[in-house]
Amino acid sequence: xxxxxxxxxxxxxxATRRAILERLIDGPLAVGELASEFPVSRxxxxxxxxxxxxxxxxxxxxxxxxxxxxxxxxAMESLRQYFDRFWTxxxxxxxxxxxxRPPRRKx
Amino acid sequence: xxxTTDPIVDVPVRKSISVKASQERAFRVFTEEIDTWWxxxxxxxKVPMKKQVxxxxxxxxxxxxxxxxxxxxxxxxxxxxxPRRFVxxxxxxxxxxxxxxxxxxxxxxxRFTPEPGGSTRVDLEHRHLGRHAAEAxxxxxxxxxxxGWGALLGLYASxxxxxx
Numbered sequence: 001x002x003x004x005x006x007x008x009x010x011x012x013x014x015a016t017r018r019a020i021l022e023r024l025i026d027g028p029l030a031v032g033e034l035a036s037e038f039p040v041s042r043x044x045x046x047x048x049x050x051x052x053x054x055x056x057x058x059x060x061x062x063x064x065x066x067x068x069x070x071x072x073x074x075a076m077e078s079l080r081q082y083f084d085r086f087w088t089x090x091x092x093x094x095x096x097x098x099x100x101r102p103p104r105r106k107x
Numbered sequence: 108x109x110x111t112t113d114p115i116v117d118v119p120v121r122k123s124i125s126v127k128a129s130q131e132r133a134f135r136v137f138t139e140e141i142d143t144w145w146x147x148x149x150x151x152x153k154v155p156m157k158k159q160v161x162x163x164x165x166x167x168x169x170x171x172x173x174x175x176x177x178x179x180x181x182x183x184x185x186x187x188x189x190p191r192r193f194v195x196x197x198x199x200x201x202x203x204x205x206x207x208x209x210x211x212x213x214x215x216x217x218r219f220t221p222e223p224g225g226s227t228r229v230d231l232e233h234r235h236l237g238r239h240a241a242e243a244x245x246x247x248x249x250x251x252x253x254x255g256w257g258a259l260l261g262l263y264a265s266x267x268x269x270x271x
Contacts, residue, residue: 076236083120083233083236093144094229095126098137
């Protein structure tokens with residue numbers, strides 16, 4: 001059985017899948033719309049979307065007769081949270097440093 | 108072109124902090140002396156980081172010197188306006204690889220504003236995070252998993268304290 005983490009790596013290891021994901025950042029699209037923009041067949045696009053969905057990177061929802069694919073907001077939110085934590089840590093370290101005068105006696 | 112961007116995707120991370128230092132000193136420590144405070148846990152090379160360097164000019168490189176390895180690039184200076192503003196491209200993906208194309212990386216904008224009483228306010232904005240969407244979940248998983256960044260953090264934490 002493929003693990004969740006392996007699914008992630010697999011999902012990101014393909015240039016077309018990365019390109020599809022980048023395209024979806026601009027807004028949700030249906031399979032047909034994606035297929036018209038990529039030099040691969042519609043079934044191939046569907047297959048890529050299945051992999052991305054399994055890896056939790058995209059979500060889909062019905063919109064009338066179409067199915068729209070979008071970047072998973074939860075994935076983006078976790079990315080924001082990651083950077084939020086990182087910058088909190090970095091700026092705290094920066095503040096401590098910038099407010100500490102270098103010891104003058106040390107040569 | 109109409110923008111139909113999912114509002115969540117492009118929300119920048121914003122942070123502000125006030126430091127008891129002049130604008131000039133705050134800018135200098137943030138850039139020229141970045142090595143004295145940059146978290147040692149955040150580093151894309153495969154071997155321990157020796158020194159963080161920011162080249163003080165537009166187009167300058169941001170990189171880590173590594174122990175026993177080649178320099179490891181992680182950014183490019185986009186705006187260099189001492190002592191007021193410093194913008195750099197964040198060219199690291201979720202698998203710790205360098206992103207060559209600046210247009211595919213996020214951007215960090217740092218502004219330094221003098222405050223009454225001699226302090227300086229530092230306003231930081233990390234934007235275009237959507238460009239890292241492909242890594243979003245990978246980052247979360249890696250951070251969460253004990254074998255991912257968590258392990259790296261532990262590894263580096265044990266080596267860190269030689270920095271002064």
